[in-house]
Amino acid sequence: MTDLLHALSEILDPAGILTGAATEGYMIDGRRRYHGRNLAVLRPRNTEEVAAIVKLCAAHGVPMVPQGGNTSLCGAATPDESGHAVVIALERMNRVLDVDVGNNTLTAEAGAIIADLQNAARDADRLFAADWGAKGSARVGGALGTNAGGLNVLRYGNMRDLTLGLEVVLADGRIWNGLRGLRKDNTGYDLKQLFIAGEGSLGIITRATFKLFPLPTAQATALVPVANPQGAVDLLRGLQHRLGDRVTSFELLSRRCWQLLAQYCPELPKPFAELPEWSVLAEVSDGGTDDDLLARFGEALLDEGADDAVIATSRSDAADFWALREAVPEAQKRKGVSIKQDIGVPTSAFPQFLQEAEAALQAALPGADIIAFGHLGDGNLHYNVFLDDVTNAAYQHEPRINEVVYEIVQRHGGTISAEHGIGQLKRDLLPQYRSEVELDLMRTIKHALDPHNLMNPGKLLAG
Incomplete structure (x- = not known):
């Protein structure tokens, strides 16, 4: 491949081609489960360089793995x-290119960090709604490639819902410019949706145009003990009845989450004198002032019987509450290896799912330690299982745990991947949970856009 590398050196500057030890950090996925090898790591500066790279690699039959912040939790951005x-x-390629206040849109390059988009929107008195714990390192391309969700999906939707237009380099090096800031455009197929959640298997997203929203001037946040998951679902519906779409986030945490935080993140505040069996972190946002919204939120909580809610009295208190929620994955990491599930079921089915899944897991693996938390408001739960052995040896039990949990997920009309994607981790499981018709359509699209299987091969679809 000397000829290819020489040709690439005529396209890219010296900092644009990395080889050898300089590529090591790009070869390990976010959970450190997958470790790949490479011919080179290429770091283009613009769309034209991406297109030139793709044309050369296609001509030489060289596979290409797009990578953003390398925060994938399923090995989607790691080569074989x-x-x-x-x-x-x-x-x-990390610039915010434009904030159009009049059209409420923001355009950014695929390498831009999510937090930078939030800041650019906020500077223009607007809201870029995508938000999750890795916002300081996750980048636009990866977030689009997995259709990332996060904390605000309940009100604003996931990346698919926030995206108006894309620019994509196709597998033959052509550039498709679909950067339209339009809410209505019925001129044929909505092509951008093929590339969102495609994990780079159909083309390389290089730029995107997103919706912006008015920046809320008031927020109110509370931690609310609930007796059980059904109580959490009832509280959600009650708050939505009283406050409508002002309910921005609604996160469920089990008692084990709080115990894990106390043990592995003791530096964080402890909002409960006595740990509840279950609790909800709820946030509402609106125009007006914090005091007015806080009064309305407090009244709604009282109407719902949540008189033991711990309500944040300042933005600083609210930030502490969110720091606790976002520290749960870190506490798990400090404990050791767990078998992680990123499942989705209808919100109404969560209480039954949780009951059935715990019973089935305890029957299959007595003593399984279940850490359940996540975005109850939009039907997405992070359902993680620790066993006695918290080293990599625990992965030998992953197939059995998947079998138990996913059977119940499927029975309740759910999904085995709500926001993290498929990647390498769930690629071979996909045929068990998507119909042959669906898989055939996916393969047809893949072959049409990438007939030589050079775009992120080995991810999403097997073969």
Whole structure:
């Protein structure tokens, strides 16, 4: 591949081609489960360089793995171990290009960090609604490639809902410019949706145009003990009845989450004198003032019988509450290896799912330690299982745990991946949970756009 590398050196500046030890950080996924090898890591500065790279690699039959912030939790941005692929890291394409206040849109390059989009929107008195714990390192391309969700999906939707237009380099090096800031456009197929959640398997997203929203001037946040998951669902519906779409976030945490935080993150505040069996972190947002919204929120909580809610009395208190929620994954990491599930079921089915899944897991693996938390408001739960052995040896039980949990998920009309994607982790499971018709349609689209299987091969679809 000397000829390819020489040709690439005529396209990219010296900092645009990394080889050898300099590529190591690009070869390990966010959970450190997958470790790949590469021909080179390429760091283009603009769309034209991406297109030139793709044309060269296609001509040489070289696989390409797009990579943003390398925060994937399912190995979607990690090459295989053959060493035949190049990684195309978009980290230098990191600009927010435009904030159109009149149209409520923001356009950014695929390597831009999510937090930078939030800040640029806020500077223009607007809200970029995507938000999750890794916002300081996750980048636009990866978030689009997995249709990332996060904390505000209940009100604003996930990345698919927030995206108006894309620019994409196709597998043959052509550039499709679909950067339209339109809410209504019925001129044929909505092509951008093919690339969102496509994990880079159909093309490389290089720029995107997103919806912005009015920046809320008032927020109110509370931690609310509930007796059980059904109580959480009832509280959600009650708050939505009283406050409508002002309910922005609604997160469920089990008692085990709080115990884990106390043990592994003792530096964080402890809002409960006595730990509840279950609790909800709820946030509402609106125009007006914090005091007015806080009064309305407090009244709604009282009407719902939540007189033991711990209500944040300042933005600082609210930030502490969110720090607790976002620290749950870190506490799990400090404890050791768990078998992680990113499942979704209808919100109304959560109480039954949780009951059935715990019973089935305890029957299959007595003593299983279940850490359940996540975005109850939009039907997405992070359902994680610790066993006695918290080293990598625990992964030997992953197939059995998946079998138990996913059977119940499927029975309740759910999904095995609500926001993290498929990648390598769930690729071979997908045929069990998507119909043959669906898989055939996916393969047809893949073959039409990437007939030589060079775009992120081995991810999402097997074969």
